[in-house]
Amino acid sequence: MMLAVTQTDLRTNIKQLxxxxxxxxxxxVVTRSNRENVVIISEAEYNSWQETNFLMKNENNRKSLSESLASINRGEGKVLTPEEWEKMNG
Structure with a gap:
């Protein structure tokens, strides 16, 4: 859920927020009058975004991910169990 709060609301309810x-x-989203807003996300979400950014910086990764998504959208994808994945990549 995305919630917008003022700086005052953040200070008052910081623990709960x-x-x-x-x-x-x-x-x-912390709204600040006459200043840029600030967004607060969890560390797990931040780490996920960092990993995605890292992977997308590499052209080969971007191309591979794009091809995989296109394949899934065409109905060509297959869901593997962890055991099947290990067998294929073991």
Whole structure:
């Protein structure tokens, strides 16, 4: 869930708001008058975005991911169990 709060609301309810971010993957937009807004996300969400950015920086990764998505969209994909994946890549 995305929630917009003012700086005052953040200060007043910081523990509850940060707990919601950490435990419920909420996103908080802190609105600030006459300044740029700030977004608060969980560390897990941040790490996920960093990993995605890292993977997308490499042209070969981008091409491979794009081809995989196109294949899935054409109905050519197959869901593997962890055991099947290990067997293929073991």
């Amino acid at each position: 940060l707990d919601n971010v950490a435990h419920n993957d909420d996103t908080i």
